[in-house]
Amino acid sequence: MAQEKLTRETVVEQALALADHEGVDAVTIRRLASLLAVTPMALYWHFKNKEELMAALAEHVLSGVTADVSPGDPWQRRLRVIVEAVVRAMRDNPCVPDLLGAVRDKQELESFNRATEATLDVLAEAGFTPREAFAVSSYLLNGVTALVKGCPLWTGEPREAEERRLRRLKLESMPGDRYPRMIQYGGTLSEPPDIDGYYGFGVDLLLRGVEAMAARRPGPA
Amino acid sequence: MAQEKLTRETVVEQALALADHEGVDAVTIRRLASLLAVTPMALYWHFKNKEELMAALAEHVLSGVTADVSPGDPWQRRLRVIVEAVVRAMRDNPCVPDLLGAVRDKQELESFNRATEATLDVLAEAGFTPREAFAVSSYLLNGVTALVKGCPLWTGEPREAEERRLRRLKLESMPGDRYPRMIQYGGTLSEPPDIDGYYGFGVDLLLRGVEAMAARRPGPA
DNA sequence: ACCTGAACACCGTTCAAGT
């Protein structure tokens, strides 16, 4: 059995699988090395440190964000295209929200910068000042991330069904006089969710806010 | 010098100060113990484990969220009161966003549950289904958290001014042909920000989205 | 009740050395 040579690619893929199955905290240099049948120090040849490794994971996930905006469209439509592209890139990897949380300097992520620049451009056209546009842009990215994080998983795995059941029981066992609404919500967890509907609602919520703010201000100050 | 007895209160306060000055990751059982002139194991008398300690920090910060809603007001107004109360509780502690990220089970936080229940109640009145209301509620909490996290600090500390300068230089040194908007934003970092304006804009952005979604749906399905 | 001491099983990272 000839040892395969270790590459950045294989490391990133293994790490991503680990993060999706056991959480971002489970991604440890030593753990990863043992999964790859290699010494921990071997990883330091391919990545400067753990921070760079995590950034590579995030970059790998976001690399699919190709916001090929159609320039003729109105800004509302162009913004939606970008946001939906980000959602599409993220929603298949449950670990993404925590992953982005672990990356300190998101400006190191090229795909993140590309998406931000495209967003800023659209928002400038919508009449926002540079500062407002930047705030709105972070708001949108964070909103999408939160959407993915809060998404009810329903892939059919038994482990996941068990989690949902426990969650429901915990909600329903709260003091009924103080938390009637939370208990009511708990009840809805027994029916299967509409995932596409969930994301559609969330994206609309995000974009509607931006549109309302743009409409309020007649033009740039 | 008689040793003061260790209390949950003093531990939480010391930990919060540490988190605000050096980041949440600097809050370590051992580090905290040495700051309190005590053995690491002493903390385990007062807190079951680190998770519970972090939850106590979050609870301490959020405990100020007393959403005494005026029941006569329209739901839009009542929602705004809640959101602004959360902003007020959070904005003085820069560590809060990372802190909430470190708390896995937010359902353990009583103040969080209170705020969520109040929000769900208002949103039910606005015509959202239980599921939609829950999604909107997480959206709002996350939005406020992101707002605090992205808030440009301007307290006058020299360390902080230096950080901002570096941030601006980094933005302005990006490739000019690909990132003109980000460079333009970088330029705005040399002028002092309007913090209240920042939060006002952010809260409006959040609430407008919710209002638009409520208006779109004439009633519960 | 409240805290200490010693120990265990983990971390990330550096530095020199091997091939």
Place this chain on the structure above:
DNA sequence: ACCTGAACACCGTTCAAGT
């Protein structure tokens, strides 16, 4: 160029023991 071995300075946590 690519990886190993040994070592360092950290973690959170358990368990028995002290007062």
